[in-house]
Amino acid sequence: MLKYVNFDIVFREVPDEVTLAVNLSCCPCRCEGCHSPQLQTDTGEELTTEIVNGLLDRYGKTITCLCFMGGDNAPLEVAALAEAVHPRIKTAWYSGREHLPKDFPLQHFNYVKLGPYRPQYGPLDHPTTNQRMYRVTASRTLEDITPRMRFGTRFAD
């Protein structure tokens, strides 16, 4: 089961998007130096399709992207929620995994962030980060757009 703790509108988590980021708990990744240890616990409310649709009804005119922050305890449930709202809104998934689960349905996403937080390599906007931000292309391949996470960096499409 997916549970969410809170949500916020953010501007830097996905390049060029105004993103409603929904923070999911029950994270199994156990990164050293985790920025939000409370997200490793079983806390929050169940995130259902009804709740996600309600968030879009409320914020859909303000945002361009809905991002699931976490959900590594149930990736296919994340994909099912993304399927329910995509392409009504662009979708993104922040995963702490090194790799996507086998046969993960990428067609329901526009962006995927992969990789655990490793303090020695820095966060996602750091030049030496081990994490990767990808854009999902029309042919469902992953385009590495990690350099665009650095503040002030903008690349031609």
Ligand code: SF4
């Ligand atoms: S994936 Fe994120 S929430 Fe989960 S342990 Fe790592 S830093 Fe913490």
